[in-house]
Amino acid sequence: MQGYTWHKPAAGKQLYLTFDDGPIPVVTPFVLKQLAQYQAKATFFCVGDNVARHPDVAQQVLQQGHVLANHTFHHLKGWQTTLPAYVGDTARCHTELEKLYPAGQARKLFRPPHGRITGKQARVLREQGYELIMWDVLTNDYDKTLQPEACLKKAIKYTQSGSIIVFHDSLKAQRNLEFVLPRFLEHFVSCGYTFSTL
Numbered sequence: 001m002q003g004y005t006w007h008k009p010a011a012g013k014q015l016y017l018t019f020d021d022g023p024i025p026v027v028t029p030f031v032l033k034q035l036a037q038y039q040a041k042a043t044f045f046c047v048g049d050n051v052a053r054h055p056d057v058a059q060q061v062l063q064q065g066h067v068l069a070n071h072t073f074h075h076l077k078g079w080q081t082t083l084p085a086y087v088g089d090t091a092r093c094h095t096e097l098e099k100l101y102p103a104g105q106a107r108k109l110f111r112p113p114h115g116r117i118t119g120k121q122a123r124v125l126r127e128q129g130y131e132l133i134m135w136d137v138l139t140n141d142y143d144k145t146l147q148p149e150a151c152l153k154k155a156i157k158y159t160q161s162g163s164i165i166v167f168h169d170s171l172k173a174q175r176n177l178e179f180v181l182p183r184f185l186e187h188f189v190s191c192g193y194t195f196s197t198l
Helices: 027-037 048-053 055-063 083-098 121-125 149-156 174-190
Strands: 012-020 042-046 067-070 130-134 164-168
Touching: 027 042, 027 055, 027 174, 042 048, 048 055, 048 083, 055 067, 055 164, 067 083, 083 121, 121 130, 149 174, 164 174
Parallel strands: 012 042, 012 164, 042 067
Antiparallel strands: none
16 A cells, blocks of 8 residues: 555665554563663554553653654544544644653654554545554564464564564563564574664
């Protein structure tokens, strides 16, 4: 689909980790610790309500050189939400993120919850200056029926230079995330890859 970023051009051994649905205590700090250990940078697509509840955790993300991005304020399902409500909820999340950034420096990166958005919603957000970020590797770490070893194997198999990889810093994903993320980082760092923000 045009107008969406699914992956980045493969320039060298570069990968783009993203984390959806945080920030939350315990899980997001675990992610930050793993990223620091491997000198990896990432982009966090935050639910605005979680940012409002846990601004200290969101601040840690920024302080460690990562990027905070927009995942709506209430994790809305675009196909069930009117255009004004969806755009307004996205703006509310951006306002929450702006409180943490120096004036004018909050990025306009947006990922639709569940990876689904209507054409009209996407068009209006692009007109407002948002870049719509999707992915080419979905780890399915939130799937409790997926064993951690299988989750890791799948994530490694489909990742290539320029990939945008989705993990979740959420309680639902915690079991798989805690197994997969350190091993995923170790594998690709040992293969000479670096991890950058979008």
